[in-house]
Amino acid sequence: MTQRIRCAGFGGQGIVLMGRLIAHAAMVEDKHTTFFPQYGAAMRGGTANCSVIVSDGAIASPMVEEPDVVLIMNGPSLDKFEPTVKPGGWIFYNTSLIDREVERNDVNVVKIAANDVAEEVGTSRAANMVMLGAFSKKLGTLDLDTLMGSLDVQLYGKGDNVMEMNREAMRRGAALVE
Amino acid sequence: MSEKIPIGEKVLMKGNEAIGEAAVQAGCRAFFGYPITPQNELTAYMSKRMLEEGRVFIQSESEIAAINMCFGAATVGERSMTSSSSPGISLKQEGISYMASAELPVFYVNVNRGGPGLGNISPAQSDYFQATRGGGHGDYRVIAFGPSDVQELYDFTMLGFDLADKYRNPAMILADGILGQMMEPLVLKPYEPIPDLPSKQPWRLGDPSTPDALLITSLILNPGGMEERNFMLQKKYETIIENETRYEEVMTDDADVVIVAYGTASRIARSVMETAREEGIKVGLFRPITIWPYPYDPLNKLADRVKNMLVVEMSLGQMWEDVRLAVEGKARVHLHARTAGGVPVQTEIIRDLKKVLASKDGEIVRNF
Known part of the structure; x- marks a missing residue:
């Protein structure tokens, strides 16, 4: 199994963190993984994306040309990446910020009101965790508990309150697709 | 060694950071650098890690200053490194040429970006000629690795320091924006020096009042002297070709x-x-x-x-x-x-x- 994933949204939504968490959790589960961010001059509110590959075997190229899965957090990212998804692949998108339908009919679509659900746990900043929870539960790529463990590593030093909000956002994201 | 660095374990790291940790483990005593994308995480990593280890980190006033600080560190027998990306590496070439001529070790990294000129910050391998033909003026070569994953960035950084010392010659890694920026799991192997490292550093400046006194220079004006040094360097390069050619x-x-x-x-x-x-x-x-x-x-x-x-x-x-x-x-x-x-x-x-x-x-x- 090889899954090519692209996370995309605007700067400040924690897009890179989403990718790092997937890659870290994949490593913990003894899978092969690569993470590659769009890099360079970036600003809060601008666009951000990263590619992650999770595989049972060695990964040759870290580049993702035709993702199996896209996790889309804002409208411009859906416009940009909807056409790139592999036929039969998955589009998870944030309906809190995107009010259009996916146009393609050869892909699976999962609608997640990520910001709304995150606000229920206390902060819309955890919208990325809602999306991650939904993704991992729906596709089973990674165990939710592993992702939460990776959260402890990647957000090391944050307060208990912040950590618990993020974990709860992940749980609620998972619950949306159960 | 910092307790936070789990040596021997598998970790998820950026290519740029893996180079930095390998250098720390390999005993790099001083890092001199000037920021440039896409190698910035390396400079940033060293600014923290070198201080944790009580070693030297200097953000120099320019790339040229950084490579000449490496020259200085080498003359007192200390391992040092610098890193940059394409236009910055061009600026360092004068210093690298001087060190190649003076037979001083240095390890440096080029996280290649688009060129020529100021170019862009995207990945490229277009500094291949520069890396494989010496790069600066004069008849010289540098040992150049072209790693393909984060583990190799780590491993060849350690080996690069050793080979630079072994052959008293600059050694480098030619990476690119993708390798520098990507993360993948790697094993933080403990540093094990190659078996045939010189036991003392004959290039190290000694006390001028003793027979250890040494003149380090790349300026040789006596008739035939510079040509003689060149022939000697070429002979060394032939040994490097024989011993160090690697491929898969x-x-x-x-x-x-x-x-x-x-x-x-x-x-x-x-x-x-x-x-x-x-x-x-x-x-x-x-x-x-x-x-x-x-x-x-x-x-x-x-x-x-x-x-x-x-x-x-x-x-x-x-x-x-x-x-x-x-x-x-x-x-x-x-x-x-x-x-x-x-x-x-x-x-x-x-x-x-x-x-x-x-x-x-x-x-x-x-x-x-």
Whole structure:
């Protein structure tokens, strides 16, 4: 199994963190993984994306040309990446910020009101965790508990309150697709 | 050693950071650098880690200053390094040439970005000529690694420091924006020096009042003196070629066509090879690991039975020249080249492989 994933949204939504968490959790589960961010001059509110590959075997190229899965957090990212998804692949998108339908009919679509659900746990900043929870539960790529463990590593030093909000956002994201 | 660094374990790290940790483990005593994308995480990592270890970190006023600080560190026998990206590495060339001439060790890293000029911040391999031909003025060479993953960035950083000391010569890594920025798991191996490191550092300045006194210079004005030094350096380079040429061959035994690629391009080539073989195209991969010394002889031998090679590189035919030199006309050498942020695409390489297999004698397939 090889899954090519692209996370995309605007700067400040924690897009890179989403990718790092997937890659870290994949490593913990003894899978092969690569993470590659769009890099360079970036600003809060601008666009951000990263590619992650999770595989049972060695990964040759870290580049993702035709993702199996896209996790889309804002409208411009859906416009940009909807056409790139592999036929039969998955589009998870944030309906809190995107009010259009996916146009393609050869892909699976999962609608997640990520910001709304995150606000229920206390902060819309955890919208990325809602999306991650939904993704991992729906596709089973990674165990939710592993992702939460990776959260402890990647957000090391944050307060208990912040950590618990993020974990709860992940749980609620998972619950949306159960 | 910092307790936070889990030596011996598998961790997820950025390429740039892995280079930094390897340097710390290999006993780098001083880091001198000036920021530039896409190698900034390396400088940032060292600004924290070197201080944790009680070592020297200096953000210099310029790239030229940084390499000359390395010159200074080398003269007192300390391991030091610098890093930059393409335009910054150009600025360092004067200092590297001086150190090559004075036979001083230094390890440096070029996280290649688009050029020429100020270029852009995208990945490229277009500093290949600069890395493999010395880079600055004069008849000299630097040991240059072309790693293809984060583990190799780590491993060859350690080896780079050792080989620089062993041969009293600059050694470098030529990476690119993708390798620098990507994260993947690697094992933080403990540093084990190569067995034949010089036990003391004969290039280290001694007390001027003793027989240890030493004059380090790259200026030799007496008649014949500079030419003599050059011949001596060439002899050393021949030893390096003999001992340190590294490469990897994958599935070349039954190959009808072999892709020659290093670094990031070789990862893409490996994907291509796997996909093409599923389609029944017998593709092999030849991957130079050191780009200087270059594996000319193994490529030449390969050309006895493989008559078509496709060079895949993120520069416009720079390594293509070396492969053509290597095969001495025994094979046709085709080219798939992108640069300055243009990254080779699998489907396009496979398209060119099919063109290569359908091509006639004397025909060379090129994508531009």
